[in-house]
Amino acid sequence: MYVAFALLGAVVAARLSRAPERIAAAAAVLLALLLGWALLAKCVPSFYSDYGRLARLRAPLDYWNELALVAAVAVPVALWLVSRRAVLGTVLLYGAGVTVLLTYSRFGVALACVAAVAWILLADDGVESLAAVALAAPAAGAVFGVALALPGITKDGQPHAVRAHDGWIFALTVVAGAAAVAGAMLLVRPRLPSSEPARRRIERAAALAGGLAALAAVVTAAVFAKRIWHAFANPVSSQIASNTGHLASLSSSNRWRWWQEAWHAFTRHPGGGTGAGTFELTDRMLRTSSLVTTTEPHNVPLQFLSEAGVVGVLLFLAVVAAGAWGVARARRRSAGAVRAAVTALAIGAAAFVIHLLVDTDWDYVATCGPLLFVVGALVGSASEARASVRRPLLAAGAVVVALAAVYSLAAPYVAQRELSNLTLASAKSAHGIDPLSTDALTQWAAFERPARAEQLYRDAVRLEPENANLWYDLGDFYWIEAKWPQAYVAYSESWKYDKFGPAGIPCGQLDQARHKVLGVWPPSCPGGRRAATR
Numbered sequence: 001m002y003v004a005f006a007l008l009g010a011v012v013a014a015r016l017s018r019a020p021e022r023i024a025a026a027a028a029v030l031l032a033l034l035l036g037w038a039l040l041a042k043c044v045p046s047f048y049s050d051y052g053r054l055a056r057l058r059a060p061l062d063y064w065n066e067l068a069l070v071a072a073v074a075v076p077v078a079l080w081l082v083s084r085r086a087v088l089g090t091v092l093l094y095g096a097g098v099t100v101l102l103t104y105s106r107f108g109v110a111l112a113c114v115a116a117v118a119w120i121l122l123a124d125d126g127v128e129s130l131a132a133v134a135l136a137a138p139a140a141g142a143v144f145g146v147a148l149a150l151p152g153i154t155k156d157g158q159p160h161a162v163r164a165h166d167g168w169i170f171a172l173t174v175v176a177g178a179a180a181v182a183g184a185m186l187l188v189r190p191r192l193p194s195s196e197p198a199r200r201r202i203e204r205a206a207a208l209a210g211g212l213a214a215l216a217a218v219v220t221a222a223v224f225a226k227r228i229w230h231a232f233a234n235p236v237s238s239q240i241a242s243n244t245g246h247l248a249s250l251s252s253s254n255r256w257r258w259w260q261e262a263w264h265a266f267t268r269h270p271g272g273g274t275g276a277g278t279f280e281l282t283d284r285m286l287r288t289s290s291l292v293t294t295t296e297p298h299n300v301p302l303q304f305l306s307e308a309g310v311v312g313v314l315l316f317l318a319v320v321a322a323g324a325w326g327v328a329r330a331r332r333r334s335a336g337a338v339r340a341a342v343t344a345l346a347i348g349a350a351a352f353v354i355h356l357l358v359d360t361d362w363d364y365v366a367t368c369g370p371l372l373f374v375v376g377a378l379v380g381s382a383s384e385a386r387a388s389v390r391r392p393l394l395a396a397g398a399v400v401v402a403l404a405a406v407y408s409l410a411a412p413y414v415a416q417r418e419l420s421n422l423t424l425a426s427a428k429s430a431h432g433i434d435p436l437s438t439d440a441l442t443q444w445a446a447f448e449r450p451a452r453a454e455q456l457y458r459d460a461v462r463l464e465p466e467n468a469n470l471w472y473d474l475g476d477f478y479w480i481e482a483k484w485p486q487a488y489v490a491y492s493e494s495w496k497y498d499k500f501g502p503a504g505i506p507c508g509q510l511d512q513a514r515h516k517v518l519g520v521w522p523p524s525c526p527g528g529r530r531a532a533t534r
Helices: 002-015 019-043 064-082 086-102 106-122 126-148 160-191 196-223 225-232 244-248 255-268 279-286 300-333 336-355 365-381 392-419 424-433 438-445 450-463 468-480 484-497 509-518
Strands: none
Touching (some): 019 064, 019 365, 064 126, 064 365, 086 106, 086 160, 106 126, 106 244, 126 160, 196 225, 279 300, 279 484, 300 365, 336 365, 450 468, 484 509
């Protein structure tokens, strides 16, 4: 599906003159609409009622880190717009700043800053960009400060009345900030120096200030390296909350543990990995607490490495390298206004790739799709026009690959819909549609006689031998059939792959089966009763 977005971008770019400029302009409009809606949903509670439960900004993408990524991508686009429409570009930059701060995304804030620096270094209008940043950043920080003082905007669990009251205050604050930024840019823009020596002095002064700030950050990190690392590699029991304190925390939010688990899975299966979508099984097998679980390691390259092995990660890196080469080629071949648009879009695409290292962006079509469309468009814009040549074999191969891709995407979804009917026929049909579905096998087994059911449960376990839930289902089957030794073995396997799952419950099925087979109770279940806890 993501390949289709990139191909569509290439096709569109091939048919448009000055495609990067037009796509950058369209991106600016779409980003302004998205960020505007995100902030409006904070002002009007009925637009996103879940803010009453958790205040962290996430609408309309439903995930704060993805919204922060979009805001970071908006930064270079806004700075590009400053060179064409100074006021509009500065206001968009201001909106991106307010949005990324309200997501409480630490990496998102850092990425937005890096994107701004990258644009200033690569663009030709550094002075205008510096002016826009100098106006928009303090204004965004001031609005964020006001938001922190409004419980209905930044506090969890607030009633509708409080959110409605504070929403109006926040709306007026956001509008006032935008008006102030726009007015200031109108005043500042004509007064910016036009002579090259003066502009160079400003750029050198900004570079010196930025260098000193970077040096201070490096020195601080070196001095407090041990403390920073301890906070980053926090234990699972200290998952940080999604509140305003999130921005000040150095914790990895369990990412370090998940990354270690992914690496461990790779070392056990370096060639082909553990299989697509199996990290949840890896996490359940290796976790040391029942408090935090995940389905992905929050690092896309590591996920490819653990689930698809060396081959998978090499394919991923090859795609990234090909995209980077194509984008660099597009920038090298362009000039003037087109080059500026390519630069802005390229920085946004680079921010997306960097963000893949710390989150699950691969799951979100709302971000991956448009960004891959942009990459495809940039690559397509650099291609030279060639005379069309008929290649029937290549076309036939492309059709076969496309059909296979469509089937692989559609089969699990269609099979799952079949299973919702809860009949023997639907279970068999789902298995025919998706032979790799363990849900289809276990549901089918529920309708069969014991001998056939046992075979189906074992087929499911063979498909996913490290799935604790499947082993537990097999144990339940043996328990019902009063096959105590087999039940004990199956429950033990379930516990092996998830010590904090149902098989790990004191005095649960595993302990009961152990007693029936061995005649003993574990210390956590003396005499068949759960031990008292202090």
